[in-house]
Amino acid sequence: MAPLPGRGLAKGLAVTLRTMTRRSVTAQYPDVQPELPPRSRGVIGLLEENCTVCMLCARECPDWCIYIDSHKETLPAADPGARARTRNVLDRFAIDFSLCMYCGICIEVCPFDALFWSPEFEYAETDIHELTHERDRLREWMWTVPAPPALDPAAEEPKEVAAARKTADKQAAAAAAAREAAAAPAAVSPSPDSAEEQQDS
């Protein structure tokens, strides 16, 4: 029981009045672009070159909104003795964004880094059918994908970097050993590969 009847009512009035004197939090969107946090889930971009048509994304998609068509192409054998190799060629890659629920599973499961989150969100359409976007559009969005944010200063090294470094270290050690071994006979220049690899990763 409030000590004074109506105290709660007065308090409510005070709250609204105080809010009125404060700055409003509205962002004037079309005039002012929102500042989106990194990794915003705006739309899914496709880097076609990385896609091997493994269909993992389409299969894992909970609402089946990814459409992939492909055909096999036979590559002539590189060497005379080798077998001819087949390759999957992507014919169609489309995502129906009227079905997509932005769970990001497709991006997670893609083993070849073909799918990315882009923060782009202004792709509304007046007709729901037009929300099925084909690969050229998905590819355009690829270029809006920002560089991954820098790691925290104290963060653990990413696995890929660690693995690459390990390889590089091993090769460097091997090269050093080789140099030592060949110190007397003839000097072999160190392999340039190791440096290259380290850069790549």
Add this chain to the structure above:
Amino acid sequence: MEATQAPRTVGRLAQWAAASADGPARDGGYFDAYAAVGLLAVVGVLFVTVAFTANRLMRPVVPTPEKLLAYECGVDPVGEGWAQTHIRYYVYAFLYVIFAVDAIYLFPWATVFAAPGYGAGTLVEMFVFIGFLAVGLLYAWKKGVLAWT
């Protein structure tokens, strides 16, 4: 915020008003006052008529059976356009009519009770009158009519 009309207009209004003075009770003023009220009512009706007519010329007319259905949050209407309601509402209506008749008497009383020749006696008379009704209100309260079931 527009100051209603420009000051000039206000001044003119004041002039007219001064001309008609503030004693509408004078003979003639009475009819003038209510004629003006009636005229305003006519102007209002004209305004609504013009608005509706203009609206009829401007608006599209594309009726479809779905559009003409009763609106019940987007689903098809259930049953008819009537629903059982609690009878309790009706008691308030009774109470109101009775009390409104009572309240009406306050107004002629309010204008005279302080005039010379009335005074405390009239005040007491009114209190007796209101007292009876207050007893009625108390009775209703006691009977639990005012509290909802």
Add this chain to the structure above:
Amino acid sequence: MTAPVLGPGLAAGPLAAGSLSSQGHSFLSPTGVEIVFVLVGLAVLGAAVLSVTTRQLVHAALWLVVALGGLAVEFLLLTAEFIAWVQVLIYIGSVVVLVLFGLMLTRAPIGRSPDADSRNRPVALGTAAAAAATLVTLVVDAFRTTWVDLDAGTGSARATGSSLFRHWVLPFEALSVLLLAALVGAIVLSRRDGDRTPPRPPRPRPGRAVSAARRTPAAPVAPTATPAAPGTSANPATNPATPPQER
């Protein structure tokens, strides 16, 4: 301003209708007020006739509004200012609202109600004609060609109040008793079972069965005609406001 009495034939506008001087009255040269009075009277008559002849219940109530509103205008024209607004406030603002309210609570179908006509038209017409004839005879006989000067102010609240509290105090007090009786009557009628339920029961504790009469408010939307809130609503047979529940 003093309303100039225009030439009798010219005094058509209501604005010009000011004083009714006692000389020169004639049925052949009516003043503006008189003309308006007759016109409004005809409108009231028409609305009244429509209100009793229409087959649609709610329309009847709405025509009644028109008739009562017209009557208020008639009172105004007779300088009975206070009564006019009482007419609007009480009759239109509460009695008709009460009627409409009752119609809505029970069932007021849109469209014609075939059972709205009691097939007593000749009798009703006869009664109406007889009543009208009596009243008209009475009024005509009482006043004949007397002209009553209508002074603004005779019907004002102040005048009403002074005559009420000078001469009619006792009837006024008696009225309060009458109103109290009506109030009690209304409550008793609408609460047949008032004794069974305590007026303010203790808050129902969880675990204890809530008495049947004190259920939580029946959901306002109850499309089926359940006997709403058992025990509290009036007996349908005794209260006209209760919708027919058992069919």
Add this chain to the structure above:
Amino acid sequence: MTLLDALLRCVAVLAVFLVFPLVIGQTEHKVMAHMQGRLGPMYAGGFHGWAQLVADGVKFAQKEDVVPAEADRRVFQLAPAVALLPYLVVLIAIPVGPHGLVGQAVDAGLFFVLAVMGVGVLGSLMAGWASANKFSLLGGIRTAAQLMSYELPMLLAAASVAMAAGTLSLSGIVDAFHWWWVPWQVVGGFVFFTAGLAELQRPPFDMPVADSEIIFGAYTEYTGLRFALFLLSEYAGILVLCALTTVLFLGGWHGPFSDGLGWLWTLLKTFALAFVVIWLRVTYPRLREDQLMRFAWTVLIPLSLAQLALTGVVKVVIS
């Protein structure tokens, strides 16, 4: 007074009637938005969306007018006018400034205003019944019940002022005003204003149009211009209520330099009250129907009766 003169006054009243509710509505848009940490309309008309309601009006005027197939066509179409016109007529009798600056002084002004305002509810009732929609009907019934409960405290509170002034003329009441009336009549003022809010179905008394329960009450089926007229009547009602409260309880045009600037005082007080109306809407949640009824009968009516007694005793003592 000539016919032309009266006509000009009517047009002036009509102009006030059409402009002021829009101003109040726009204020509501902005004040409500800022009280909720938003900006409100920002585009229409350029500067902070000042023309939003004008744009709304233009939009409403072009929208299709749908009358449900089951509805009672004529009553349905007439209802907005019935709801709207009483407020227009009432406006003429409200004094704005001293020296008879009023649309038309009416001798029984207070009584006239209260009586005519009560007619407006018929519009909601007609709309509720004629829509052939059970939610509309419920809204209509709630409107009627609310009117019946709150008209009475309003009448009683108004009678208290009439007692204090000894007249029913609105100008007369303001003329008789002294500053100490404010503390003297404060309870009556509270009751009057609250009951008026309830009659206008403004939050927190907006049970008859409770959108989460009965869609929009009696106005559910309305579209286009007719819907706009219902909204206009609500805002005109706010104007009338605030102006009346100003005139009855806050001394109308009284204030410094009231001889020349009296009308400004009336306007200022009216708009301050309109702000309060909006403020209350933003702050408080909706009352439940039973709370609504109980509040009227067990709080407001006893309060107003107490105010009547106080007014009567004080008046007899000082005279």
